[in-house]
Amino acid sequence: MTDETRAALEKKRGITLREAIVLHFKLISFGYVAPFDTPKKRMRIDPDIRSKPVEDRLNEDHRSKFRFALSFCPEVLDDIAVDEISFDEVNDALETMWRVPKNHGRSSADLKKYSTIKLIEIGDAK
Numbered sequence: 001m002t003d004e005t006r007a008a009l010e011k012k013r014g015i016t017l018r019e020a021i022v023l024h025f026k027l028i029s030f031g032y033v034a035p036f037d038t039p040k041k042r043m044r045i046d047p048d049i050r051s052k053p054v055e056d057r058l059n060e061d062h063r064s065k066f067r068f069a070l071s072f073c074p075e076v077l078d079d080i081a082v083d084e085i086s087f088d089e090v091n092d093a094l095e096t097m098w099r100v101p102k103n104h105g106r107s108s109a110d111l112k113k114y115s116t117i118k119l120i121e122i123g124d125a126k
Helices: 003-010 017-029 060-077 087-097 108-113 116-125
Strands: none
Touching: 003 017, 017 060, 060 087, 060 116
């Protein structure tokens, strides 16, 4: 694990939303799957693959979810400690997520130009 991940895991409280997202997808990239509260063993991972960034270790479906989560969640909920985010804020974020344009990942030019919230506003205006 990277020093950044180890530091996030050592925190008793206050892991940020961004750290939680990266940690979640890091676990998935190492072969752990939900439910995370049941004991399981991870599959053996080739050292060459293990040294690659998280995004490179994920399959295409998880890779796009990882990119979306990293751009959308901190933008809507702020990159604050996870335990400071209220239930209502999460529900509001989920309502906003339903308004994300269906093709939000198809245009890399738009993704570089606009935030996710701006893409929602553009989609709503059309």
